Amino acid sequence: DIQMTQSPSTLSASVGARVTITCRASQSISSWLAWYQQKPGKAPKLLIYMASSLERGVPSRFSGSGSGTEFTLTISSLQPDDSATYYCQHNSRYPPSFGPGTRVEIK
């Protein structure tokens, strides 16, 4: 099975800051990588699929990049509403798996 890791586990940044989260896969997954945002008590929300494609309705300050085993999620200008936990997930093959999550806090 493919293992996913994320760094950092927590980050704190000011409104307007540029924020980057890294996700690594234990083996190559091409571009089969998604990012989700989850707020407390809510279901996850899809942000990015195929490593860099923005889901409809997601603000353009979110972007994704990478291929193979290393991927990044970038928030270009952090907003108060972005306070949440972010998960990466591979969909290269079964079983799909998620990273452990990165909690983003607003200073």
Added chain:
Amino acid sequence: QVHLVESGGDVVQPGRSLRLSCAASGSTLNLHIIHWVRQAPGKGLEWVAAESFDGISRYYSDSVKGRFTVSRDITTNTQYLQLNNLRTEDTAVYYCARGAYTSGYCDVFDTWGQGTMVTVSS
């Protein structure tokens, strides 16, 4: 716009069984793969199971294989997750989610239900 609603969560003792339901509206289940993803309290997301859109293939995580079973009723547009021989480590919020943007082998999840809580405790 598809809408998913889970139900059936409860507090049960170890070794008992439970059936969760995922009712879909706005789309028919036989056009999509529906996945089950769970989240233990304070923990991350864990994919659990899925059934192919034609109902022929079923996939399970190693942690639930042999204990959980997915099925669907096309007439009521409802997917089910049967949970047998429950363990304390199965305690979690269980989400159903629609598969999308497939790699040809597996999906990402573009629509999620609100989740239903399963607590396994003596």
